[in-house]
Amino acid sequence: MPSKDYYHNRRTRLAKAVEKLGGRCESCGSEYSLQFDHIDPSTKSANVSEMHYHSDSVFYAEVEKCQLLCSACHIQKTKFDLSYLVAGELNGMSKLTMDSVQFIRENYIPRHKVYGARGLGRMFGVTHQTVLSALNGETWK
Numbered sequence: 001m002p003s004k005d006y007y008h009n010r011r012t013r014l015a016k017a018v019e020k021l022g023g024r025c026e027s028c029g030s031e032y033s034l035q036f037d038h039i040d041p042s043t044k045s046a047n048v049s050e051m052h053y054h055s056d057s058v059f060y061a062e063v064e065k066c067q068l069l070c071s072a073c074h075i076q077k078t079k080f081d082l083s084y085l086v087a088g089e090l091n092g093m094s095k096l097t098m099d100s101v102q103f104i105r106e107n108y109i110p111r112h113k114v115y116g117a118r119g120l121g122r123m124f125g126v127t128h129q130t131v132l133s134a135l136n137g138e139t140w141k
Contacts, residue, residue, distance in 0.1 A: 010052055017048065017063045027073040035074045036066045041081055088140050095126050101140045104131055 017036070024031055036048040043065050051059050069077060089098055096104075104124070108131075109115040117128035117135075124131075133139040 006052075013056070013059065014049065017060070018068060020060075020063060021066065021068045024068065025070040025073055026067045027069055027077075030070040030073075033071040034068045035071055036063070037069045037074050037077060038065050039067050040065070094139075095130065096124060096134060096140070098140075100124050101134045104134055108135055 018034060021036075023034075025034060038044040044062075046054070046062055048059070048062050048066060051062060054062075088094060088101075089096075104120050107115050108117070108120065110117075113119055114123075117131040121128040121131045130139070
């Protein structure tokens with residue numbers, strides 16, 4: 001179990017990081033419910049609030065990549081950032097191909113043992129939720 005010093009040091013370091021970034025939301029100026037937001041998400045190597053065991057130099061290097069946003073502004077920025085995600089085969093993490101999505105869309109039968117979402121998921125090695133997202137155009141346009 002971590003010591004009291006650990007919790008004190010963690011809170012102190014986070015408070016210093018908040019102070020270093022101005023102590024207010026960059027967007028609306030609020031001082032409440034502040035969160036660390038990576039200005040460029042592609043440079044993110046870790047969540048600042050979870051860097052308990054990292055050295056100060058590594059911790060503050062990560063803080064330099066951030067801005068402070070209140071929770072409401074952070075949600076809005078994240079929605080905006082995610083609107084530019086690459087969908088389909090261009091997404092390097094995609095487990096489906098355009099051909100497999102086309103097959104799914106042409107052959108899907110709700111609650112069918114083989115051609116339902118779960119059956120098609122097993123066929124292509126993905127979850128039923130991935131199949132439904134592809135069907136609904138959430139991940140494949």
